[in-house]
Amino acid sequence: MRKVLVIGATSAIAEHCARIWAARGDALYLAARNEERLQVIAADLKVRGAAQTHTYCTDLNDMDRHAALLDAAEAAMGDIDMVLIAHGTLSNQKACEQSVDETLTEITTNALSTISLLTLIANRFEAKQAGTIAVISSVAGDRGRASNYVYGSAKAMVTAFTSGLRQRLHRSNVAVVTIKPGFVDTPMTAEFKKGLLWAKPDAVAAHIVKAIDTKKNEVYVPAFWWAVMAVIRAIPSSRFKRIKL
């Protein structure tokens, strides 16, 4: 039995990862903002086989409470073996362009709150010389695009931060796994027309859990996104700025 802290536990990707861990009999500590859904998910994971489920209701943008969240998780389960950070919102790019507040809120939700958590978790895991930290970033962080560069730049920050953190913690036996999902069919992306590039959250979760098991460094989910993003990154800026993307 491993002890797993899932942050953003009501996100579809996190929930499906947690189902796999529950079926393995892991103990789960679930943190998210929506108390009603948190309770539904905790009951579900218990039936699916989780050794324990605990819930913690918090707005993750309230960074003053991050240390308390980690303390509570440790108090409930003891040493934590693994953390998945999965919370986030899909920014409304048009609204962000018209509002500094909106832009900064999105950056806070999708980057700064994650970085706050990572800073605290990294020090705790470094001290005990063990643990795995998995973070949901995004393919959107690989290159800013006109259609969602606020979200993309926040995720770029997460990707760069975890890259550095991975180097730092490598010598302390702590693994940092950066996960870059492509298009996933979840409530967050309900407004989008779905095509061939879209993946289901259970398939994405299976891939993510495997990447965490094998302590991969950086993974694209599904894997073909590596090729897609390699092409997008290779386009010279002189050209890229003319493309509608």
Add this chain to the structure above:
Amino acid sequence: MTVATHTPTTISGWGNYPTQEAQVITPLSPSAYQTQLAQHPSVIARGMGRSYGDSANAPVVLQTTYSDHFIAFDADTGLLNVEAGVLLRDILKVTVKQGWFLPVTPGTSFVTVGGAIASDVHGKNHHVAGTFGQHVVSITMLLGTGEVVTTSPTQLPELIHATCGGMGLTGVILSATIKLIPIKSAFISQKTIKAGCIEAACEAFEANSNATYSVAWIDCLATGKDLGRSVLMVGEHADSGGLDLTVKDPITVPIHTPAALLNSMTMRAFNHAYWAKASDKKTQTLPLLPYFYPLDAIGGWNKLYGKAGFVQYQFVLPKKDGVANMRQILTQIAQSGQGSFLAVLKQFGPANQNLLSFPIAGYTLALDFKMSQSTIDLLHRLDDMVAGMGGRVYLTKDAVMREVSFKTTYPNWEQFESVRQKYGAIGRFASAQSKRLGLA
């Protein structure tokens, strides 16, 4: 609470016929179902879209995909409480290893509990266990009035008897408690019996009426003395072998294959090979999933029928004169040359009290037809024959039945409508099928 909505999209049942432009809304919580119901004059709930025809087609559908949570399971009593969008497959993954199995299961595990209730599905054990609805302890549902109520055989009993088999027309099923059955093994011991004609097949069912599970593959293209030749498979839960459920992901049919691939020649060849390969009185042990759900191994097998789609036609004939009547219908189907290679014959036990539930004591036959105008004409002829013999057609598979056939063969339809009236369902819950069949 945020509500997930989708842009208009084309939906259909498993037979890919007929299709419908629909707004597919996927609520995240019970309160989100209420919000959506308040915003739309008429909706229908939709699970996996595994009913074959148009019973989950409507301009606005409430898809239960995100209502896929287990609520509670008592491994001492086998009582399971789940949200409506939980798949039978997911239930098995959780309960089999604890020694519990579904009391009734249809031929695919990729259906939701809500869908299984709305269709009052049956399985290979109908003759001893009845339908799925007969093992439902209670249902929590959203009514057309916006009210959420719980119904059981003792609590608003008329509502549960209209809802089990009610094709989603009484309200939106939010969650249900069902009673599972204990098992000692994740395996089934299966015996194969060959029957050379329809009379022999029905005798074999009679002779094996004590078996827990029984079903027959039937060659609908065979004629003359071979008419209705069948391979009967009877099964019992094994006592040994352990409780590990082997789950393999399906291989997937990626695209609609040219419909010409399935023609009368390939089907005849398949049926000959199947008959020749089966050996009489052979006993073998099979894991649960391949035994109950052989077709689940091929994801998207419905695409094999090409873009025009197909209908699965399932009817039941009363036991009295059932064999002779079945011979008449098989003759008609064999003459048409349109029957499929997937045809299934089964003996049903007695009917239940659910108002629109399909099974009645007798013989049921299910087979696929590639979609075409001549198929529709044939099915209408068969509908008339079935009605004349006192039988009826399964609403979960129906895509073409006319109103008159429905109202003749489901005599409880008026009582069904009065229950819907009483619970505010009239007009609030409707599907393409309910409109075609003349329900309000």
